[in-house]
Amino acid sequence: MNQTDHTPDPLARRLFLQSAAVGLGALAFARTSLAASTIELPLPDGADTRRLTTSFPGKGEMILQRTRPPLLETPWSVYDKGVFTPVDQFYVRWHWADIPTTMSPHTHKVRISGHVDKVLEFTVFDLMKHFKHVELAAVNQCSGNSRGYFQPRVPGGEWSNGAMGNARWVGVRLKDVLDAAGVKAGAVQVQFEGSERPVIPTAPNLKKSLSVDHARDGDVMIAWEMNGQSLPLLNGFPFRLVVPGWYATYWTKMLQHVRVLNEEDTNFWMKPAYTIPDNWPQANMTPGEKDVKFVPINRMVPRSFVTNLKSGASVGAGRPELVRGIAFGGDTGVKAVDVSIDGGKTWMPTELGRDYGKFSFRQWNTHLKFAKGDQTVMVRCTNTDGLQQPMTPNWNPGGFMRNVVESTKLMAV
Known part of the structure; x- marks a missing residue:
């Protein structure tokens, strides 16, 4: 500070x-x-x-x-x-x-x-x-x-x-x-x-x-x-x-x-x-689950996003394409941002931008080569405490603390 x-x-x-x-x-x-x-928000259903x-x-x-x-x-x-x-x-x-x-x-x-x-x-x-x-x-x-x-x-x-x-x-x-x-x-x-x-x-x-x-x-x-x-x-x-x-x-x-x-x-x-299931960082339960202990919501968890490409966009096949975005570590700093184009089987590091402090957004970027056809870019943040975004989304009745690994669907042509 x-x-x-x-x-x-x-x-x-x-x-x-x-x-x-x-x-x-x-x-x-x-x-x-x-x-x-108007704008169309890509929500489920x-x-x-x-x-x-x-x-x-x-x-x-x-x-x-x-x-x-x-x-x-x-x-x-x-x-x-x-x-x-x-x-x-x-x-x-x-x-x-x-x-x-x-x-x-x-x-x-x-x-x-x-x-x-x-x-x-x-x-x-x-x-x-x-x-x-x-x-x-x-x-x-x-x-x-x-x-x-x-x-x-x-x-x-x-x-x-x-x-x-x-x-x-x-x-x-x-x-x-x-x-x-x-x-x-x-x-x-x-x-x-x-x-x-x-x-x-x-x-x-x-x-x-x-x-x-x-x-x-x-x-x-x-x-x-x-x-x-x-x-x-x-x-x-x-x-x-x-x-x-x-x-x-x-x-x-x-x-x-x-x-x-x-x-x-x-x-x-x-x-x-503003209460969550008492299992931070997941804040997760099964819909309809009984006897769940709730506590006041508190610390944030890591998140990361692609910002220069939207789902449905077309990109070039067989040549490096710039992919960039933002991340934050939740209640601490960003240690790494990795991307995957094979459904999370393997992950590739990205280059992190300037660090404005542990509570700030941090930009990241990389270049990816895509084969022709439908492609999905997944992005995952790991914070300096070692906490990593999960591959599966959480659920709770308040709709709080979503931080699942985000996916951007592209068409390589």
Whole structure:
């Protein structure tokens, strides 16, 4: 994690003012003025059609999964453009429909309370002024990314593979903020709550918790910037939690409350929501299986993808063809990315691109020669802990943690 000077940046201040002025008032427009173009997602049982939209404020062309609350998927072609995902095409996922449509960086505060020596409140400018700035490259991935490929199908957003993004996050260490409040002995967990609210008053606010040791590990951040820009409102302006190596359900947007707890958090969003079978890294069970122990979802697992070729594409036969893509190690770095064109019987190494840190996407590339006819490229990531993508997909009722070896079907001519 890189450190930077903690003097507030006038450019950052100007960006915040510009972002706040935009607001989300255009969301009502987005509901009635969706782009006419569509895209076919290659989901099981035939392609599923989705609309492409440019109608959401601060966003370029996105795949519309849901309007309210907004679920916007990154088009797959974006991932071939670079290791960092453009801010205007970074995926969007909210849980409740009542999200703020405007947000002032001057008045929105995060409150540090609970099992602490003193209660503190900070605006984004307070954080900029009083704490050391840090920068970290990290993948943000929805727990249900690729849920649309689960068979049997499960309830929830039918994402393809585009509910993930990689960014350089700038902010402050959560550890430093907690230390300023003074965590008392006996603290067990730290709970986080943002500004989204359910439309039904009796529904539970979204609250997520980390162990106190994890919250103070020095990697968890409160971030106000991604890829050189202030966070868009739809991605959590003015600041959000960044939990590197863990699924995005913990990356609380529009962070409002940080509560230090002296007992385990058992609220709905920790149990039963966002839970997986207790056999990490598989998170696997048989449909209909009984007496399965579930635990809160937590660390990510390795994944890798081909980005420059789509299934159904034609390639030249008998000559080297460039194949490239991205990979990430989950909760640690990428050790190797290998490819196979014989159904996984043999694997060939690829060349890895620049390493931006253990939580970041990493690009890879290779050249392959194909015989004429139908061909399948399989890609497999091994992380620095030795964990490797499995050849068979997992299943669980939440549609979480898919990381099977991906296959791209080609025609060599």
